[in-house]
Amino acid sequence: MWRNLALNIKIALTLFVVQACVLFVGYVWLSHWVQTTRLDELRHHLDTQSDVIESLISVENAQLVYQRQGEFASELDHDHDLFFDLSSISGEMLQESWGPTPSMRKALREAMSQVRAGDEETFLFDVGHEKWIAQMGDLERASPEGPLKARLLVATNAQPVLNAVNAFKRVVALAAIGILLLTTLGSFIVVSLSTRNLRHFARQLRTLKPPEFTRRVVFEAHSAEEKLLFDSYAQMEAAVQEVLEHQRLFIANASHELKTPIAAVTSALEVILARPRHAEDYAQTCRDVLAEMQVLKRLSLGLLDLAQLEGTADIAGQASGLNDNALNAVERWRKAAELKGLSLSLHLLEDYQAQVAGGPEQWEVVFGNLLDNAIKYTPAGGAVDVTLDEHPGSGLIIRITDNGAGMSAQEVRQLGQVFFRADAARSQSSSFGLGFAHCKRIVERLGGHLTVQSTPQTGTRVTIAMMRYKP
Template sequence: MQSAILKKIIIIIMAVALISIILAGLMIHFALNRQFHTYLLGNEEARQEQVVRGLAELYENYGGWENLPPRFAPSRNNFFGTLRFVLDEQERVVLASRGLPMLPNPNSLTARPIYVAGAKVGTAYFGKTLFENLLTAQDRMFRTTINRSILGALLLTGILSFLVALLLARRISDPITEMNRTARAMTAGQLDSRVQDLPRDELGELGASLNRLAERLKETNELRKKMTADVAHDLRTPLATVRSHLEGMIDQVIPASPENLESLLDEVKRLTTLVADLQEIAQADVARYRFNLEPLALEPFLAGLVQQMTPLFQKKKLRLALRVVQPATVRCDRDALTKVMENLLSNAHKYTPSGGNVTVLLEREETQAVIAVQDEGIGIAAADLPYVFERFYRTDQSRNRESGGFGLGLTIVKELVEGLGGSVTAQSTPGAGSCFTVRLPLLPE
């Protein structure tokens, strides 16, 4: 894979570089030729002007065109350059290139007037020479040197572009190859694999995200294994109890007394509760489509809930209070929110020792209603806090009946709150208590 990516990146960079180099070379070549052509034409015009001035001096020195000696024929004197012929004011040829069989067409020539003392005495006609014929040996050498320099610069630029493309391609392809290796390892179950030597760019951010994904997958895998063991434990214990009691009753070792039957019924209820919780979790993530959403004033709703659960708290000598900082109205499902609050208050009741206080706080934060349940219980260790909303996760690993539950209550809370469009967080200090905060969108006024 590395070679394929490397080749593609090199080809792309080199294609862009070569196209740029060729275009730049052509632009420089044409621009140079155009400027060189302009330079030569300027030289030719200056030469023609010099010839015209020389012809004016000849006219003035000899007193007219008719007095010129034959030695001044243009073909015999390099001074005249491309001069073809000269016409006087009567359109008569007074000078002409040697060997002309007939008078050339003046429209194909360059005409320049000849003035003496401000009066026009004739017209000089010069031939239009091809660009290549204007070049001297030095001009050709200069142009050849420039073209070779441009070609050499283009070749050197191409080589440097290839080296730069190779370095850039390796810099880009190496992290991609490393991430691909890590992803393949993760697919094979090696969740400890991580991307090393992350660059400080977008590829580095992608690699860091892949590392976080691997870490999350590892944690999820460990929680999955733990959940499987916990479910097996929570099912095995009541089933073993029911089986042993039934076998004992069949063998007439255990009497089928109301007390023993009541014990069996408790275990069946325990299994029924576990199955119901599992089913509720399975449905909670899609429950938002079945929620009966309606405007709900939280202050009277919480006051009624606190009043309803106060006898349970008083039985354990706990004080349950509602404190309203700001009233708030939300749009949510009353039954779902009741389930959320019952779970949170049940946990507070369960883990707060006798004589403690549990407070339900209602306030507002910008566009959200905030409901906080603060207890004075045993608290949650910092290592356990990030996982309290995971399925079957319990800080009490002994899983005894006194602490109760299957580790599903807070999972149900999280699923229901998120289904209502809100969020739930937990804060805790071991030995000082915990605070669970539910945030729900306020009903627009």
């Protein structure tokens, strides 16, 4: 479910949870700190009141007496939120405050009698629906008959302070909720506006269908991420357009190449079937049809090789010796070179153990296509040279050089395109422009780089740069 949510909702929810946790922790800490601070103030006030009450207790007639005359005593007796009780060690009440109502004083005495607290220890207790804070301590006064001891208990109403703390907590909680909602809403709006382009972009992409799925989608980028996305899409769109154009040319060229032998076969059959012929005419027609069918076979095999190469997962995972690959290829093509009156030379690497990516099958195709082209377009008396060399570092260089027909700069730039043939190759009925394209794709899949240097009527040099194979 989370993966299906919109980005603005995900970010808003994440911020909501994070801020809620932060605000909750802050609320708990602040509430505890405020309540503790106020109760500490109340305890300090209780200590002050206890000192005042103790100062008003004196000895008269060998008894402890609370002096009710004076301004301080009058204030204490009229304070409904303050209560004190002076009792003997045996528990007999000697004096008590007049501030609280009689029923409240009774309830306070009953509640405090159930509390067990140490000397000078402050404690909270419940009286009805109110909380009071109290302090209990021993009092001693000197007299002619000996020291007089009593117990003084002073309590003050903590409920007003706690009510104020609770009111503060409610205000803080409401403020925190308001901040949480406002920041969440604000982040949702900001993220929604920031990702608006992305949503529009995605909706437009969903509406694109063939044949216009490469229709340009233009948006003004409002962030670095959007610019990166739109630029990447533009590059992908250009690449797709290029692939589609190559596909269109491939289909057109394939149709053109297929059309010639099919037309020749059709014409030959129509002529031979037009009227009865001699056996020799039928035999000649069959030979012509066979020749055209062999052309079709070579074309279909070339196309199949290209298709199989594109579907191969990893041809660079194999390795083979470069010297062995070159030597085997040159030996296979030496007879063809000799029949044409060409010299075919080979210069091997000193390091016979040097290996390159790719199996012998792939290098047979590479060397075979390049040597076939070199021999095919070099006139009698010419020379073809295969040189293997080491490049500084861990590189290897393969050079196949001939002094044949050569090509123009324009033709060199178009080499590697399926069905492209230079002018010299167009005169060769066995050439379809597939061999070099296949060879170049194999080299690139093996991690190498193929370049061609050529001059018309002077010759051609094909250079392949490879890295040594490292398992």
